[in-house]
Amino acid sequence: MGVQELDIDRLIEELTIPEKISLLAGKDFWHTVPIPRLNIPSIRVSDGPNGIRGTKFFDSVPSNCFPCGTGLAATFNKDLLVEAGELMGKEAKMKGAHVILGPTSNIVRSPLGGRAFESYSEDPLLSGHAASHIIKGMQNENVVACLKHFVCNDQEDDRRGVDTLLTDRAFREIYLKPFQIALRDADPGALMTAYNKVNGVHVAESKEILTDILRKEWKYEGATLSDWFGTYSTKQALEAGLNLEMPGPTRFRLALQTLHDVQSNRINTSVIDENVRYVLKLVNRALKADIPEDVVESANEDASASAILRKVGDESIVLLKNEGNILPLSKTAVKGQEKIAVIGPNAKVAQDSGGGSASLTTRYKITPWEGIKNKIEEGGNTVKLEYALGAFLDKCLPDVGDILVNEKGEKGVTAKFYKHAPGVENRELVDEYLLKTSKLFLSDFTSAKLPTGQLLFYADFSGYFIPEESANYDFGASCLGTAQIFVDGKLVADNKTKQTKGDAFFLGLGTREERGTIFLEKGKKYHVVCEFGSSPTYTLDDTCQEIGGVFFGFGINSPDDVEIMKAVEVAKSVDKVVLVVGLSKEWESEGFDRPDMDIPGFTNELVEEVLKVNKNVVVVNQSGSPVTMPWADKVPALVHAWYGGNELGNTIADVLFGDVNPSGKLSMSFPKKIQDNPSYLNFGSNNGQVWYGEDVFVGYRYYEKIGKDVLFPFGFGLSYTTFEIKDLVVKADDQNVAISVNVTNTGKVAGSETVQVYIQEVKPSINRPVKELKDFGKVFVKPGETKAVNLTISIKEATSFWNGYHSKWESSKGKYNVLVGNSSDNITNEGSFETSKTFYWLGL
Incomplete structure (x- = not known):
């Protein structure tokens, strides 16, 4: 069809002041304002962290749901994340959306964060790489990615008013870093501001963040837009560089009042023009998607979409324990008839996503029970399946659609x-x-x-x-x-x-x-x-x-001890038990934080009682962030499956039965208890403030610094085969450090291993983490095969810390250790390099 690019300079001359003002806020919930007389079209945005909603909450066109953000990052597979982003881009065009409101690249500072599942990691480098590769995929389809929520939107408690207080160093090294990486490597066309304040000023009206850092230092040329109803002023926000207030109709950029501010010289016309310029740049970039104005939203029912969702889900799943090689399970009975019990509140429920704006109407969902049943059928039904609920999880009564x-x-x-x-x-x-559902949000009926x-x-x-x-x-x-x-x-x-x-x-x-x-x-x-x-x-x-809405449902009324007793009786009668437990979108959601790290209800009691009568227990946990596992030492096998999207049941079964060799790595540390987490004393709004007291020591940076044992460390994940990482070679010059290792599959099953590269300054001038992740590479290796992994990291990214005195990044002259392994606590190769000078830098 072809598109005619807007002549922005000419349009800024021809637009009237009221027309310019109208462009600076949305037309409605999902669209920008058009100016028909100058052929400026309206463009559409859509929710999209883990699937493209379209323009409706009520009776929406079904979507394909991807694994949650922490699950996507757990793949540690850059190429696969590009592929996922490309599918998101294709589906955005099928929903008529020029802009995807995602990815989310905030930090999983605490397991309790309501939207932790929607972000990627506790580590800023993994977060930045996950975001940048998904953005590349989206924008390969000429659909604009809107990276969010810029910045420090790491809790839901008092999210529109809380003042995040932190040092410049923590701000730069941890919280800004994922955005810096994504802007450097992928150049997203849009950036969404956070609801919260940072050091006393709402991000949506912070000149320091939106102008000094984003525009001047990082040279960002994309558009900025507010989170929905996350604009707090007219003059301050415009002067700070918040280009687009969303959604529409406007609350703060009303024509009469804003025009009055311009005419009375409270707001300079150059401020209006500058913001309009970025909105028109966004429109130009969006036009490249070549979406017809009269597009009818449609679902992507292509089998290739399901194949990608399944591949991503397969690689996201993390095998945490496998004592006695109880996994993989067999689809066929080895002797006589074997029995497997599938027990648990998540067994016959598809926990596809967390709650809030990430939740959508999925095209289909496969439950773990269905996935396991399909595998047994493939094996000729010689294995018999049993089921018991065991424990309740629902906060409210379940959907009965x-x-x-x-x-x-x-x-x-x-x-x-x-x-x-x-x-x-x-x-x-x-x-x-x-x-399809009895959870009915009617806001757009x-x-x-x-x-x-x-x-x-x-x-x-x-x-x-x-x-x-x-x-x-x-x-x-x-x-x-x-x-x-x-x-x-x-x-x-x-x-x-x-x-x-x-x-x-x-x-x-x-x-x-x-x-x-x-x-x-x-x-x-x-x-x-x-x-x-x-x-x-x-x-x-x-x-x-x-308009409102209603969530209604029903379920059997049964005492918790009775359900546990039923499950125990089933567990006694079978050879092996698969316990499917965890959380749901009722417990992890936008809008509120978790009160604690525990699985609600009687799940822990269920696990303990089943273990008393059957030792061959495989626990499959589904949650977007860590949960307390008091039984972790007792179960022989433990699988972490996140919120897995449409294909979650199939992906869980793929791994349980060995059709897929697990290769996922934890995108965050799993502490033994919430009190061990570095943010424990400083999480949630305290009279409108939250102090990031752990500074740069977030996640594994903290646990390693104080020598605190965790349940499972960052970057950890087992396989059904074994690997040897060896032959480390480190070469450095003034610009880059090149790292190469060989990965050999020393087992009997083909599989993938992730090489993780951490850097450690030998004699730091300030208090630094023990080591920091600086790059990673994933490689598929057949039994007996050896493959090389080659990674190149710039010296400035490998070595620098934020120097608050100079307000610049500092790369210090000295010696640095290169620590290579397959998790943060399993370093198998060490090398080093030296830098010849100290230098300071700013920018991307």
Whole structure:
């Protein structure tokens, strides 16, 4: 089709001041403002840390979901991350999106961070390389990457107001570093500012960060935009260089008020022009994607997409323990009939992603149970599978979108929207849908039969349920609005006449879940209806301008000890047990931080009791960040599987049964307990402030410095084969240090190993970490084969620290050790080099 690049200089001359002001904020939630008379088009953005949402929360076009950020980084595979980014770029174009709001490159400072799963690592170099290679992939498709959240957006507590206090050195070496690497290596077309303050000033209006560092020092030419509703001023933000306020319509760049500021010389016209220039640059860059204006959003159902998701998921999984080589499991029985039990709250649930803006409507999801069952079928069904729930994980009652059916027997929730409340005679039906979920965020619901902007409407969400066992069942709903649940016409749960404030929705505006219990008979068909009223019916806030939504569900009411007992009986009767445990998007999500590092509920008790009756236990943990594992020393096999996207069940089964040799490495340290983490005393908002008291000693930098043992170290991951890393050669000149090693597969199975290069200054002039990761390379090696890994690192990146006195990076003259191994605590090769001079530098 071809695109006509905008002549930015000419447009800045021709645009009126009101038109220029209009360009500096979004048109709506997902689009920029067009200027038709000058052929300036609107461009579309979309959520995208681990999948491309499109423009809708309600009834959205399904998406492919990638493993979470910490899982992507765990692949340690730069080329594969480019491939993942390219798939994201292709799918963005299918959703009509010119700009992907991602990747997220904040630091996993604490396991408790609500969005830790969405970031990449505790290590700034791994974070920067993961981000840069995903950005390269996205932008290979001419889709603009918007790197976020710049900077220090490392907790959710008080996220819009908290003042992050830290030293210049920590700011530069840890928190800015991933962004510096990504801008240097991949040049993302856009950058999203963080919600929080840094040293007293909101990032969105910080001249020091957005102008002095980003523009002047780093020479960045991309556009800056706010996080959603993360703009706090008009004049200060514009003068600092926040180019685009999102979303629209504007709150701070209203035409009349901003024009008044310009006309009264409070805001210089050159400030307006400079911000407009960057917005138009973004439009020009976005036009290269060549997306038709009338594009209809579509899902990517190509089998090649599933293959990439599976490959990325396979390489993300980390084998943490395998005593007695209990893994891999066999698909076929060796003698007689063998039995495997699959037990746990995550066994028959697909934990595809964390919560908040990273969560989306997936095209399909494979549960661990399904993945394991498919492998057994491949083996001819000679292995028998057993199942037990064992323990509950749900914070609220589970989604029942795949349990309810309609009159035709089709799975899903029947949604009927009305103008009037239940009980009104001849209610007018507005719209009808069959939805995949009972977790319904209706913020963008519209209907041609409702007046534009009308917030008040009603809906009945219904379906039929046939219980598999006779028991008491809990029904519950949380909402922004009002909700009541009826079973065969009987009111069971009431969130209408009694409402209590809670944290429903990642906006944190809704109620707590209200529950009720009813006895249901096995095999009997029940009609379940959730009657919903939109936000004007809400009894706790009459100023809410959101449409609202409802999360409803149900599940069997059973005492925790009874479920554990059932699981123990199953575990007694089988040869091996796969325990699938961990967290979910209800516990790791945008909007709040975890209160502790523990797995909620009775999972730990479940593991302990199963171990008493069966010693052949494989634990598969799914979480985006570390969890406490008091049973870790007792289980013979432990696999960490993150949130695995669409293909999570298949990827877990691939590794468990040895079709894939695990090669993932931990992208963060797993401490034994939260009190061991360096941020423990300084996490969360303390009267509006958070002090980064650990300074540069984040993650392994801290544990190694004080000699603290961890459960599993940074960069750690086992394989079904063995490797030898040897023959280290180090060559250095004034510009670069070149490092080469040979990797030999000394086992019997083909596999991949990650060579990790750490640098250590021998006699540092300041207090530095024991060593710091400076590069890595992953190589696939067949049994008996040897392959070379060659890495080149610039001297300035290999050696420098931030000198606060000079306000520059310093590379000191002296000797440096090169430490090479396959995890932060397993250095197998040592070399060294010397630099001939001390020098200082700034920039990328």
